[in-house]
Amino acid sequence: MLKRNYLLLLVLSIVASCSQPAKDPAVKTQADPHSFATPGLAVVKHLDLAIDVNFVKKEISGKASWTIENLSGTDEIIFDDNNLDIQKITLGTEEKETTFKLGPVKPFMGNALQVAIGKDTKVVNIYYSTKTGATALQWLNPQQTAGKKLPYLFTQSESIAARSWIPCQDSPGIRFTYAAKVSVPKDLMALMSAENPQEKNSTGIYNFKQTHAIPSYLLALAVGDIVFKKVDERTGIYAEPSVLAKATYEFADMGKMVNAAEKLYGPYRWGRYDLLILPPSFPFGGMENPNLNFITPTIIAGDRSLVSIICHELAHSWSGNLVTNATWNDFWLNEGFTNYFERRIDEALYGKEEAEIQEEFARKALAEAVADLAKHPEDTFLKTNYANRNPDEGTNDIAYEKGYFFLRVIEDAVGRQKFDAFLRGYFDSHAFTSVTSADFLDYLDKNLIKGDKALATKIRAKDWVYGPGIPSNIVYGKTLYQEGGKFAKIDAMLNVWENDPMYNPGLFRVEVVTSNEKKYLLSRLPQNISPDQMNYMDQTFHFTASNNTDVQLAWYLLAIRHNYTPANERIASYLMENGRMWHIIPLYKEMLKTASGAKKAREIYKVARPNYHPMTYTALDKSLK
Ligand code: BES
Ligand code: ZN
Numbered sequence: 001m002l003k004r005n006y007l008l009l010l011v012l013s014i015v016a017s018c019s020q021p022a023k024d025p026a027v028k029t030q031a032d033p034h035s036f037a038t039p040g041l042a043v044v045k046h047l048d049l050a051i052d053v054n055f056v057k058k059e060i061s062g063k064a065s066w067t068i069e070n071l072s073g074t075d076e077i078i079f080d081d082n083n084l085d086i087q088k089i090t091l092g093t094e095e096k097e098t099t100f101k102l103g104p105v106k107p108f109m110g111n112a113l114q115v116a117i118g119k120d121t122k123v124v125n126i127y128y129s130t131k132t133g134a135t136a137l138q139w140l141n142p143q144q145t146a147g148k149k150l151p152y153l154f155t156q157s158e159s160i161a162a163r164s165w166i167p168c169q170d171s172p173g174i175r176f177t178y179a180a181k182v183s184v185p186k187d188l189m190a191l192m193s194a195e196n197p198q199e200k201n202s203t204g205i206y207n208f209k210q211t212h213a214i215p216s217y218l219l220a221l222a223v224g225d226i227v228f229k230k231v232d233e234r235t236g237i238y239a240e241p242s243v244l245a246k247a248t249y250e251f252a253d254m255g256k257m258v259n260a261a262e263k264l265y266g267p268y269r270w271g272r273y274d275l276l277i278l279p280p281s282f283p284f285g286g287m288e289n290p291n292l293n294f295i296t297p298t299i300i301a302g303d304r305s306l307v308s309i310i311c312h313e314l315a316h317s318w319s320g321n322l323v324t325n326a327t328w329n330d331f332w333l334n335e336g337f338t339n340y341f342e343r344r345i346d347e348a349l350y351g352k353e354e355a356e357i358q359e360e361f362a363r364k365a366l367a368e369a370v371a372d373l374a375k376h377p378e379d380t381f382l383k384t385n386y387a388n389r390n391p392d393e394g395t396n397d398i399a400y401e402k403g404y405f406f407l408r409v410i411e412d413a414v415g416r417q418k419f420d421a422f423l424r425g426y427f428d429s430h431a432f433t434s435v436t437s438a439d440f441l442d443y444l445d446k447n448l449i450k451g452d453k454a455l456a457t458k459i460r461a462k463d464w465v466y467g468p469g470i471p472s473n474i475v476y477g478k479t480l481y482q483e484g485g486k487f488a489k490i491d492a493m494l495n496v497w498e499n500d501p502m503y504n505p506g507l508f509r510v511e512v513v514t515s516n517e518k519k520y521l522l523s524r525l526p527q528n529i530s531p532d533q534m535n536y537m538d539q540t541f542h543f544t545a546s547n548n549t550d551v552q553l554a555w556y557l558l559a560i561r562h563n564y565t566p567a568n569e570r571i572a573s574y575l576m577e578n579g580r581m582w583h584i585i586p587l588y589k590e591m592l593k594t595a596s597g598a599k600k601a602r603e604i605y606k607v608a609r610p611n612y613h614p615m616t617y618t619a620l621d622k623s624l625k
Contacts, residue, residue: 031327032173034109034386036109037169037174041074042071042076044068045067047064055139070118080112080160080162082163089124109160135164136162146240151188156294158217160328174215175432179209181205181208185204189226190222192292193210215434227239231251234271238275253349254310260345261345282580283613286313298549299549306515319333319340322430329385330383336401336407340403343358359408359476372396382465405474413458486517518541549583553587557590579616585620588620
């Protein structure tokens with residue numbers, strides 16, 4: 001899996017704000033440190049959004065009408081806002097104007113929007129527009145799209161950027177349904193994380209409905225020159241016209257993935273399952289927006305070698321979207337569960353060996369994440385504490401892979417059959433709710449451990465969730481290293497190769513064919529690899545020219561580290577054409593380690609930056625601008 005170095009960069013560059021929210025005895029303790037909302041007092045239930053998308057002004061403007069519940073008879077409701085222009089707020093369908101206050105701005109959090117309400121207020125209408133620099137929005141000019149003719153807009157709301165394009169109670173513990181009316185230029189189509197149109201319409205007005213209660217980070221919008229093609233009756237792909245054919249070839253298995261997922265953990269509950277393939281500046285590999293997963297086009301390798309990302313985003317339709325982490329400190333409940341589920345879908349479709357290979361990469365990624373955090377052991381607990389820090393700093397392989405291995409330990413302790421029934425029960429009983437780590441441990445105790453002390457000792461749940469590092473009861477497959485196993489063979493050859501300059505290159509080629517095998521080989525190349533050996537590897541496997549972004553990332557890191565100049569041009573174009581944060585930040589970071597590398601990095605960044613999403617350049621500016 002990937003190495004997420006976002007954390008390291010940000011830790012150095014962001015000064016954590018230390019102010020605690022004011023303590024008002026009437027206010028229940030704020031369960032979510034990354035939201036100003038006090039949902040125990042007054043909480044949102046439904047959103048009616050009516051917005052206009054203006055590409056000339058690069059602005060979204062309109063009205064967010066929130067249906068609320070005033071649970072405590074309070075005289076104000078608090079929303080999150082980050083850099084919005086709030087023009088007017090009215091109450092009820094009669095739209096009686098009310099007063100509001102903006103709280104002090106906190107770094108990365110934005111500010112509270114405190115709106116005066118009455119005991120019986122049912123609807124709050126907020127008239128607003130977005131400002132430049134909205135962290136969730138990327139406005140692309142035609143040159144930055146595949147078609148080069150029309151502009152494009154997309155949002156990325158996770159973790160706490162929804163508040164930069166819609167005033168909302170921006171906590172994953174708060175859920176609401178929504179309906180939206182979005183008006184866009186007539187030659188573009190709008191799509192949301194909801195039931196979607198399949199064709200452009202001539203009015204430029206699109207209506208959406210999300211009838212399931214979702215948290216704010218799953219609010220999503222894309223507007224562009226987009227066309228649709230179905231894959232099977234309930235699945236299909238949206239993309240720019242010139243990308244659609246390649247995408248439908250690459251992701252042809254998506255229907256089968258949904259079927260396999262349902263067989264494992266119960267019905268897909270969202271209606272349609274579609275993908276939207278975005279322009280290459282999309283800052284993630286994928287984002288699990290409900291009904292319509294957002295996917296980077298950079299995983300279209302041409303040989304379907306990176307499709308497990310689709311298994312991952314699909315799995316979030318259960319782990320994440322159906323059962324959601326209540327706060328960003330419980331992020332592993334989203335990503336660790338999803339990695340487990342992803343690998344089970346992988347296994348169902350592509351076999352045990354494929355799943356074991358992914359697990360092996362995961363083990364390496366976890367070891368690296370733990371090593372990176374050696375000075376901050378408390379950040380290696382599954383239950384984290386990112387209060388007063390940007391929750392995006394916690395999006396690392398602790399949540400993804402330590403979370404994965406915790407579930408793997410439980411699976412191993414009780415057997416697959418029992419574990420699958422347990423997980424299915426967990427999803428069913430918590431459907432459309434948000435849960436904390438403690439809720440999960442409680443559920444685990446009551447439904448699986450059930451007082452069995454030996455089992456509890458075998459699992460060591462508390463060590464995983466509230467303890468540092470990698471507990472010693474970690475479990476993983478080992479067949480790849482057994483005699484005759486795939487990785488054992490590659491290791492043996494490497495051994496010969498390292499010690500014998502006359503080694504016959506033909507032999508390597510037989511064992512190292514797939515992208516996984518290449519990735520493994522790259523992960524095992526010696527630290528002191530010589531220029532000749534680098535050259536040999538490139539001649540044999542054409543790493544520099546690879547189209548597989550996982551292979552590219554691994555090779556380019558080596559190339560930078562060993563000053564392998566034939567890769568320079570490809571590295572530069574990769575960084576200019578790919579906006580996937582976790583695939584580019586490690587490369588910049590590696591370049592920054594030497595003076596000449598830093599100079600090169602700055603030159604590339606200057607050209608590349610205008611193509612990056614605000615999230616991406618915010619993470620990079622401090623070290624590169
Ligand atoms: N939900 C995440 C992306 C995300 C995480 C956005 C944190 C904002 C904050 C998504 O499901 C994800 O994990 N994407 C990975 C895919 C990979 C693990 C297969 C990515 O983009 O690399
Ligand atoms: Zn994920």
